[in-house]
Every structure is written in structure tokens, then in C-alpha cells.
Amino acid sequence: MDYLNEIAPADTMVHVLLERRAAVAPDATFFSFGEDVHTLGDFNRAANRLARNLEASGITTGTHVAILMETSVDYLRLWLALSKLGAVEIPVNTAFRGDLLKHVLVTCGATACIVDEKFTDVLREAYPRGAPFEVMFCRSEGAAAPAPEFRDFRVLLEPADDSDLRRPLRHDAIASIIFTSGTTGPSKGVMLSHHYLCAYGLMYAEINGLRDDDVILNFLPFFHIAAKFLTIATLVCCGRMRLQKRLSISTFWEEVRTHGVTNFVGVGGICNMLISRPESPEDTSSTIRTIYAVPDPADIHREIERRFGCKLTTVYGSTEVGLPLRRSVHDDYRPGSCGRVSPYYDVQIVDENDQPVGVGETGEIVVRPKRPFLIGSGYVSMPDRTINAWRNLWLHSGDRGHRDADGWYYFDDRATDSIRRRGENISSFEVEILVAKHPAVAEAVAVATPSEIGEDEVWVLVILRENHDLTPEDLLQHCSRHMPYFMVPRYIDIVDEVPRTSTAKVEKYKIRAAGPGSSTWDREAAGWMITRDGVFPPGTRVVPKAGAR
Structure with missing residues (x-):
């Protein structure tokens, strides 16, 4: 279905999509989480109550609200409540800490902050003299009251009018600011309009041919745009969503069978992990119809489709540029290609002077929409970077690619210094800054090197200060204290x-061309383990928490 053409631009706001679905089918299942099932009507009413209580606390249209929370039903309600109010949601990567966290919170201009209890200490570390927010709420799983500087999130769940607010909001207003990795500088907050955010989900539904009997598995965190567009796609296709805190490979197929999952995002080497398990007669009886594989695993593409009886779709896109290149369920397969130009965008491959290059020649991928508000609205608090990225009426991706004579496009490499690991975009600049905090390090260089399961691993080269010594193990411990777990270097x-x-x-x-050598220290080969819970030396028996990956 041509979802993007079915909805008027002024109605492309996530809360409007929810309210319309809830009005038509209030008793229909929206999503399940754990053992609980949530209907459209109940969920919409709960989001309305939350919105009115937020407004009573001082959070209203235009308020910038930073959120440091893990996936939960409360978070999902909070996102929709903020949309109903016209507040600006700023989801923060829950692995951020210290200077990284402070940079995001300062840059985004948040005056309100809502956090899970487990992140209150992380917030205090970033702001040892007190966080500069006018409104602060803490959400606790237990019955204990939050620390004195926080208000109790439970007051936002108290009884209130549960009818739709119907605020006169504009679809071109900023709905969210999502931070993506920097390249030669700090992480950048991409401003997303209501229309753009919704259009992302509508385009996802189109590309995957989603229908009202689809069940979409959503295990991605809500500080990523993917978790949001999967939710939006569920609303527009009138399907159901199976929500998880995070992916568990060990229970993946049990989830698929139990909930009848038909679609999921195969990001961060997931396809490689799934194909690595022994083949089973049950594989072809799977309910999976489509896997949105980014990037498409060309070496195992046909094996996945044969083995699981499904169709792989793919795109080239980003938080800034939308989904300008795509291969949908209706397109042929061209090995190695990320698709053809979407009907909603113009795409060119250009040289350093923004002049188009010929067929087969590599250049930078630049994009512009054929309709208003189908790309990001700029970088928050970074006008110079916004002007540079949007120069000459094209949004410059910083990525290099080429096209063939049949109009298929291919991603070649990143013209920037970003690193992609297990679905996370990592700024090499930020890795280098944090590594260089070690007193023995004079200079640090971070680069991507290919991973065995797809995407990249982080590789760091360091030059020491004169008369200083440092072991890889010591540097690893330093990194684990100052970085999100996914950023800690392997090499x-x-x-x-x-x-x-x-x-x-x-x-x-x-x-990058030389790659790690025989003298390179490899964390995994040395037996060290990094998880969300910390760094563990060789020989440590690590019992992962439920649902951890």
C-alpha cells in the first residue's frame, strides 16, 4: 500500500495516528510487552492522562524534555503524551555518561528531564553541582520515593481527564531531537518534525508491504529512530507490535513462534547470528515474512530467504536523510545494492565540487526530498554544521557510493570517521577524546575495522606520553569507566x-587499509568480556541478565 499518499501531510503526527486508530478499533491490540497486552483504546486514554499531568507540571508545547529511560510501557506512553502536547522529546542513549551525556543535555536545550531511577547517579556524575533543569522526574520500579531533587514519576500517572487533547499543533513543528554520531566533532542532535518522523514509519510500512495481519518485533531502544518508526508503522498498517527491552538471540525463535512475528529489523549483524544456528526443519515454517536488513548481507542473502521462507528488504538512509534509496518487497534483488531511488526523493552521486559523477564512479551521496519535511530540519544548536551539511540545496550524507547503468545504487564507504558497531553509530572523535583522558596517552586514533559478524569493530591506536607506560588491559579498564559499553575498543x-x-x-x-596486525591486542582473543554491566577479565563467569545480548 502507498501509505505516505494515504494520509494528508497535516495529519502526519504520531499522536493523530494513534487517536484515529483508537477511535476506529479501541479494543484491538496495539502491542504486547512481557505478559501484558495493551489495546489501542486503553493505551490512548493512558497517554491522555499522562499528557494532562505533564502539562500541570509545567511541560507543554515547545518544552524540550530529555528522557533517560529504558524501553517500558511508561516510556511509550510518555512519547505519545509529549507528542499530544507538542513538547519536544529528546531521547538520550542510556549508555551515555560523563562528558558525552553532558554534551547532549547542554546542546539540546532541555529544561525538563525524566529519568529511570537507575540513571540518577549517571546524571549526577555529569552534573556534580546539580542538573540545570526546571522540572525533573524520576521513575522507579519500586515503592521508594525518589531522591529529593526529583519529583516522583507516579504523580504523572494519577487519574486525570482521559479524552484526546486536540491541541492545534503544526505538522512541521519539531517533535523530537535524536543525537547521531559526530565525525570530526561531537555528536549532533538532528531535529525531526512531526511529519518527517511519521513519514519514516509510513515509508517503512511501504517498503516491507506491511498489512493488518503483521506482527512487528521491536527490540530497539527508543533513543534510536528505528524503535519509533516501527511503532508508527504498526499504527499505519493496523497490525500489532511485540515490544521487548532488547534482543535476545537465545529466545528469538521462541518469541517469533509465540507471538507470530512477521517482520523485524535485521540490524547490527543479527542476520549473521541467526544463520549461524544449525539448520532446522522448523525454519521454513517460520511466520517471518520480511526482514528489513540494513545493511543487506549479500553473502548470505539468498540463504536467509531460502532457509526462512521470507523476503529481505533494504535501504540506504539515516536519521538526517530519511530513506532515499530502497529495495522493497516488490523489487528484484541486485546483489550488493542498497536499492533504487525512492519516489519521494532525488539522489545524486557528486564529486568534491558537488558536480554529478558518471555511472560507476564513486562520489558522495547527496539527497533532497520531493516533498516538504521528508528530511531532518537541521542540527540543534549547530548552525554552522547545518549550513555545511545542507549546502547547495542538497543534504550531504558524508557517505560514498556509486550507481550502475540500471539505476541501482551501492554504498561504498563512509567519507566520515564514524564507526558502525552492532547497530550503534559511534563517533571516532568521541572515542579519541575519551581515550586521551588517560594520563599516559599523548594521542589516540580510532578507526573502524571489519567485524566477523558484519559492520565494524572499534580499533584504537595510542601514542604514549614520554616516560609513561600503559598496558592494553589498563586502557581497556579506563575505557569501560568513561564510555558506553558498545564504544569500548576491541583492538x-x-x-x-x-x-x-x-x-x-x-x-x-x-x-584502515592495513588492518590490525599480529602485534595488535585483541580483547576477545585475550578473553576479556564487555557487557552492559561492565568489563570482566579472563576466566570470569558472567551470567547475563534476562534479555541481555
Whole structure:
């Protein structure tokens, strides 16, 4: 179905989609979480109560609200409640801490903050003298009252008018600010209009041919745009969503069978993990119809479709540029390609002067929409970076690619220094800054190197200060204290020098081309383990928490 053409632009707001579905089918299942099932009507009424209580607390249209919470029913209600009010939701990566967290909170301009209890200490570490917010709520799983500086989230769940608010909101207003990795600088907050955020979900539903009998598995955190567009796609296709805190490979197929899952996002090497299990006669009887694989695993693409009886779709896209290249369920398969140009966008491959290059030639991928508000609205508090990225009437992706004579496009590499690991975008700049905090480190260089299961691993090369010593194990411990777990490097080299240009700039392309060598320290080969709960030395028996990956 052509979902994007079915809804008037002024109605492309996530809360409007919810309210309309709830009005038509209030008793229909919206999603399940754990053992609980939530209907459209009950969920919408709960979001309305929450919205009115938020407004009574001082959070209203235009308020920037930072959220540091894990996936929960409360978070999902909170997101929809903020949309109903016209507040700006700023979901923060729950693994951020210290300077990274402070940068996000300062840059986004938040005056309100809502956190899970487990992140209150992380917030205090970022703001040891007190966080500068006018309104602060803490959500606790238990009965204990929050710390004195926080208001209790439970007051937001108290009884209130549960009818739709119907605030006169504009679809072009900013609904959310999502931070994506920086390249030669700190992480950037992409401003997303209501229309753009909704359109992302509508395009996802189109690409995957979603129907009213689809069950969409959503295990991605809500500080990623994917968790949001999966929720929106569920509303527009009139299907159901199975919500999880995070992916568990060990219970994946049990979830598929129990809930009849038909669609999920195969990001971060998940396809490789699933295909690695022994083949079973049950594979072809799976309910899976479509896997949205980004990137498409060309080496195992046909095996996945054969083995699981499904169709793989793929795109080229980002938080900023939308989904300008796509291969939908209706398209042929072209190995290695990320698709053809979407009917909603123009795409070109250009040289350093923004001039189009020829067929087969590599250049930067640039994008512009054919309709208003189908790309991001700029970077919050970064006007210079916004102007540079949107120069010459094209949004510059920072990625390199080429196209063939039949109009199929191929992603070649990143023109930037970002690293993609297990579905997370990592700024090499931020890795380098945090590694260099170690007193023995004079200079740090972070680059991507291919992972065995797809995407990248983080590789760090460090030059030490004179008369200082440092072991890879010591640096690993340092990194685990200062970085999100997914950013901690797997490979470490302590070197005397790195390749440079005549102007002393590091030639990262040479480092990437050479790859880790025999002297490179490999965390996994050495037996060290990194999880969400910390770093564990060789020989430690680590029992993962339920649902951990």
C-alpha cells in the first residue's frame, strides 16, 4: 500500500495516528510487552492522562524534555503524551555518561528531564553541582520515593481527564531531537518534525508491504529512530507490535513462534547470528515474512530467504536523510545494492565540487526530498554544521557510493570517521577524546575495522606520553569507566607513530587499509568480556541478565 499518499501531510503526527486508530478499533491490540497486552483504546486514554499531568507540571508545547529511560510501557506512553502536547522529546542513549551525556543535555536545550531511577547517579556524575533543569522526574520500579531533587514519576500517572487533547499543533513543528554520531566533532542532535518522523514509519510500512495481519518485533531502544518508526508503522498498517527491552538471540525463535512475528529489523549483524544456528526443519515454517536488513548481507542473502521462507528488504538512509534509496518487497534483488531511488526523493552521486559523477564512479551521496519535511530540519544548536551539511540545496550524507547503468545504487564507504558497531553509530572523535583522558596517552586514533559478524569493530591506536607506560588491559579498564559499553575498543595498539600527511594530519585510510596486525591486542582473543554491566577479565563467569545480548 502507498501509505505516505494515504494520509494528508497535516495529519502526519504520531499522536493523530494513534487517536484515529483508537477511535476506529479501541479494543484491538496495539502491542504486547512481557505478559501484558495493551489495546489501542486503553493505551490512548493512558497517554491522555499522562499528557494532562505533564502539562500541570509545567511541560507543554515547545518544552524540550530529555528522557533517560529504558524501553517500558511508561516510556511509550510518555512519547505519545509529549507528542499530544507538542513538547519536544529528546531521547538520550542510556549508555551515555560523563562528558558525552553532558554534551547532549547542554546542546539540546532541555529544561525538563525524566529519568529511570537507575540513571540518577549517571546524571549526577555529569552534573556534580546539580542538573540545570526546571522540572525533573524520576521513575522507579519500586515503592521508594525518589531522591529529593526529583519529583516522583507516579504523580504523572494519577487519574486525570482521559479524552484526546486536540491541541492545534503544526505538522512541521519539531517533535523530537535524536543525537547521531559526530565525525570530526561531537555528536549532533538532528531535529525531526512531526511529519518527517511519521513519514519514516509510513515509508517503512511501504517498503516491507506491511498489512493488518503483521506482527512487528521491536527490540530497539527508543533513543534510536528505528524503535519509533516501527511503532508508527504498526499504527499505519493496523497490525500489532511485540515490544521487548532488547534482543535476545537465545529466545528469538521462541518469541517469533509465540507471538507470530512477521517482520523485524535485521540490524547490527543479527542476520549473521541467526544463520549461524544449525539448520532446522522448523525454519521454513517460520511466520517471518520480511526482514528489513540494513545493511543487506549479500553473502548470505539468498540463504536467509531460502532457509526462512521470507523476503529481505533494504535501504540506504539515516536519521538526517530519511530513506532515499530502497529495495522493497516488490523489487528484484541486485546483489550488493542498497536499492533504487525512492519516489519521494532525488539522489545524486557528486564529486568534491558537488558536480554529478558518471555511472560507476564513486562520489558522495547527496539527497533532497520531493516533498516538504521528508528530511531532518537541521542540527540543534549547530548552525554552522547545518549550513555545511545542507549546502547547495542538497543534504550531504558524508557517505560514498556509486550507481550502475540500471539505476541501482551501492554504498561504498563512509567519507566520515564514524564507526558502525552492532547497530550503534559511534563517533571516532568521541572515542579519541575519551581515550586521551588517560594520563599516559599523548594521542589516540580510532578507526573502524571489519567485524566477523558484519559492520565494524572499534580499533584504537595510542601514542604514549614520554616516560609513561600503559598496558592494553589498563586502557581497556579506563575505557569501560568513561564510555558506553558498545564504544569500548576491541583492538588496541600502543605505537610510536601513525601515518600522517605533510601537514601532520593522520591518514586514517592507510590505517584502515592495513588492518590490525599480529602485534595488535585483541580483547576477545585475550578473553576479556564487555557487557552492559561492565568489563570482566579472563576466566570470569558472567551470567547475563534476562534479555541481555
